[in-house]
Amino acid sequence: MPSLLRNGQIEQDSWLPPTEALAPGHLATVSQYVEASEKPTAVQIEPGEGIADVLENLDSLELVAVNFPAFMDGRGFSYARELRERGYTGELRAVGAFIRDQLHYLSRCGFNAFQMDGESALEAAKASLNDFSEHYQAAIDKPQPLFKRRAG
Template identity: 30%
Template sequence: MVATAIVPQAAATGTSTPDVYRGGRFEPNDFVIAAEDSGGDGLILPLAALRTALEHDGPGNRRLGLLFSPADRLEDALPLLDRVAVLAIDFPKYADGRGFSHAARFVRAGFTGEIRAVGDVLIDEIPLMRRVGFTAFEVRNATTRRYLSEGRDPSPGLHYQPGAVPEPPAGTRPWLRRRAT
């Protein structure tokens, strides 16, 4: 099967990222975006290509993921979510915040798999991405990679408003929430 793919902005630069930041450390990347496909275990496809692959028993026994672009519609992706292991939400540029809303909506719709930020992911956005449901980050920015490698995660420990993911209350003030550790 030949799939045409929307290439995230960072992927278009030709730089490859062999690992993903999740759980406080960099781990081997077990999924690749279709445009960078090297025949690994998992394959992330854009919405139209994923729909076609699932209809035609696509890539054999490979695990599948969905590359959700800013202009994609949530309603089109919902029927496919139970058949994907990873939801990769594209950030084509740092100023495009639609991915934050998409992640929160997928969490509210009941998606419990990995939600991965791909594209232009910067260090100051990671705390906010976690609050709306992102669990993994494909980081290509050199400064962000260095900060995370050095353990310099800027995520605050206390929040005044609830996020999309559950947070336990802190102390006697129910409106003050503590980040889950």
């Protein structure tokens, strides 16, 4: 079983990547999710697919994984923010080719789990979640900007 960083801890993952046919224990692709009569509880979103197809069943999803095929592809940041703003409270996982320097910002957008391309970097990735102690901007993790948090 592969390891990942979930809620600040390194853990074993019980979910497997999507396959061509919907299989137990595997994440569903968005198209598999849409076509399934009984909706899977875990889905992986690819860049360009958007989140519209999963919005009506957010309560029944325990895991939404967002794939980052390249560290320069920032669409997943927007998907995470929108899912959290629309009330998704389950595990929101970044998978793929993001880099350690992005983890802190990914967590600010709402991701709480990270499955990196290389498991050897998980300890350093765990430390990077605390790279910054304060932020000027509002985000999912702190909805008010710094000046409003200090004003009271």
